[in-house]
Amino acid sequence: xxxxxxxxxxxxxxxxxxxxxxxxxxxxxxxxxxxxxxxxxxx
Numbered sequence: 668x669x670x671x672x673x674x675x676x677x678x679x680x681x682x683x684x685x686x687x688x689x690x691x692x693x694x695x696x697x698x699x700x701x702x703x704x705x706x707x708x709x710x
Contacts, residue, residue: 670678
């Protein structure tokens with residue numbers, strides 16, 4: 668399967684966007700986990 672240059676560029680930019688958003692996603696999930704743990708300890 669041969670990938671054309673345009674397809675490669677498209678995948679490359681998709682990867683860049685994904686990895687640029689990754690730290691924010693990790694922070695959001697960490698905050699959700701922290702709030703979930705806090706709620707669990709209050710009970």
